[in-house]
Amino acid sequence: MTNRNLLIVSTSKVHGSGYMEYIQDQVAEHFKNCKKVTFIPFARPGGISHDEYTKIASDAFDKIGVEVRGAHTFESAREAVNWADGLFTGGGNTFVLLTQLYKLGFIEHIQNAVESGKPYMGSSAGSNITGTTISTTNDMPIMYPPTFDALQLVPFNINPHYLDPDPGSKHMGETRETRIKEFHAYNDQPVVGLREGSALIVKGNDIKIFGDHSVRIFEKGKQPYEIESTENLNFLVQ
Template structure:
C-alpha cells in the first residue's frame, strides 16, 4: 500500500502544495484523479490542483467529471476542506468503497487535511464542523489509527477559554481505545507497504494513547508499529 498523508496543502509563504512537491513527485507519476468533494466548487478546486502539479508533469482529472475515473485511476488524490461533506459524498455515491478497493490493490493514495482524515478508520478526530451528516463516521481504514491534521500545541499564554486540541483528543480517548497521531503543519505520513514514517519539517508530531502521556515524535521517525495496532471504538453513532 502506497500512502502520502499531508497535514496541510498550503504552507505560510508558499504556493498551494509547493512545500510538498518533492515528496509528491515520488508518489505521483503521469496522471492522478483528484477528489474535490470537500469543497463546494469542484471545478475550481480541481483546476487549483492541476496548476499546482503542472511543474511535475502530472495530468489531473476531477473525479466528478468522469464516471469511472476512480476505478481506472493510476493514482488518487483526496483534497482538504470539510471532512463531513467529503465523507458523505463518497459514502452516498459508493466511491468510498471504490477508493478503498483500489488503494488496497496498489493504487497510490495522496490525502491532504480532510483527505488525510479519511485515511483512518473513522473521521472522529477531524477539526471540522459537521456541516452535513454522513451515514456513518466510518472512513477508509487505510491505517488502523486516528489522525489529527493541523495539530496545534496548547498555548500557555492564550486567553482562549475553549478546549485545546490536546483536550479534545483526550476526550476522544476516554471513549475510544485507539492511538491518535496529531501531525503538525508542514508534516506528512508516508506508508510503503508495512513501513510508516513521519516526514516534512522538523516540527514533528504528537502521539496520544489512552492511559499515557502524549509523546513527541520527531521528523523521520519510523512509526511502523502503529500499523499493527487494533482499534476499539464506541460504536453508538
Template sequence: MKLLLLSNSAAPGRGYLEHAREVIAGHLSGVDELLFVPYALADHDGYTAKVASFMEGLGIRVRGIHTGSDPRELAASAQAVFIGGGNSFRLLKSLHERGLVEAVAERVRAGAPYMGSSAGTNMACPTLRTTNDMPIVQPPSFEALDLVPFQINPHYLDPAPASAHMGETREERLNQFMEENDVPVLGLREGTWLRLSTEEGAGTGTLTLGGIEAGARLFTSGAEPTEHGPDTDLSQLLAVTPHFDTRTV
C-alpha cells in the same frame, strides 16, 4: 499500499502544496494521470484546476472524479488518487453517497498510490472522529477508508499559554476522545506528513513521519502523549487493533 498523508496543503509564504513538492514528486513517480477527489469543497471545478496547476509542474495530468458519469469506474481504473482538504463531513458524505468509500479503498489496496491532505488525510483513517471540522452536513456513517488502523488529527495545535481562548485545547479534545475509544491518535503539526509503503502481499509496511522540525504528538490510551520528530519510524502503529465506542441510545 503507498500512502502520503499531509497535515496541510498550504504553508505560510509558499504556494499550494509547494512545501511538500519533493515528497509528492517521489510519491507519484511514474504516474501520468492523477484522479482528484474535490468533494471537501463546494467548487469542484475550481478546486480541480488548482490541483492541476500544481501537478502540471510535475508532468502529471489531473482529472476530477466529479467529471465522470460513474465516479466508481474512474476510481477503479485510477493510476493514483488524491483527496484534497476542506470539510471532512461534507467530503465523507459525498464519498458514501457515490459508493466511493469502498471503491477508492479497494483501488488503493490494489496498489494505486494514495495522497491526502487535511480532510483527505482524515479519510485514510478508520473514521472521521478526530477531524477538527464543523459537522455542516450529516454523513450516513463516520466510517472512512480505513487504510491505516489508527487515527490522525491534522493541523494539530499545541496549547498557547498566552491565549485568552477559554475553550478546550486540541490536546484536551483528543484526550476526551481517548476516554471513549481505544485507538492511537497521531497529531500531525503543520508542515508534516506520513508516508506508508507496503510490499506487495505483505500485511504490514513502513510508516515514516516526515516534514519540518515540528513533528507530531502521539496519543495512546492510558499513557502520556509522546513527541516524535521528522524521520521517525512509526511502523508500530500499523499493528494496532482499534476499538471504538459504537453504543447508541
C-alpha cells in the same frame, strides 16, 4: 492493506507558500510512476466549485507532468478510480467529504485501489479520511454523514493541523490535546497529531515522517508523546 502507498499530508499550504509547494518533491516522488491522477474535490473548501478546485490541483500536478481529472467528471465512482494510476483527495470539510464519498459510492473503490497498490495522497480532510474514523477532525459538522467510519487505510486516526496548546491563551474553549483526550474516553484507536508542514509516508507497514516537526502520538491511557521526524511510526501498524 499490505500494498498501501499513502502520502498523508497535514495541510496543502504552509504560511507564505503556494498550493502543495513546500512538499512538491515528495509529491513528485509519490506519483513518479503515474501519468494520470484522479482528484477528489468533494470537501469543497470555501464552497468553491468542483471544477475550480480541480483546476488548483491540476496546476500543481502540471509541474510534475501528471494529468489530473476531477472525480466529479466521471459517470461513476468505479470509473473515476479506475481511470487513474493514482488518487489525490483535497482538503476542505471532512463531514462534507465523507458524506459525498458514501453517497456517490467511492469508499469501496478507493479501498480496493489502495489495496491493489495505487498511490493515494490526501491533504487535511483528505488525510483525515485515511484513518479509522473522522472523529478527530477539527472541522465543523455542517453535513450529517451516514457514519463516522472512514476509509480505514491505516489503523489509527489522524488529527491534521495539530496545534500545540497556547500557554498565553485566555480562551476557555478546549485545547486540541484536551479534545483528543476526550476522544479516548469513548474510542480506542491511537491518534497521530500532524503539525502543519508534516506528512506521513506509508508504504505497506513502513511509516516515515516527512518534514522537520516531530509528530504527537495520543494513545488511550498514556501521556501523549513525541516521535521525531527522523524516526518511524511502524509500531502503529504492528
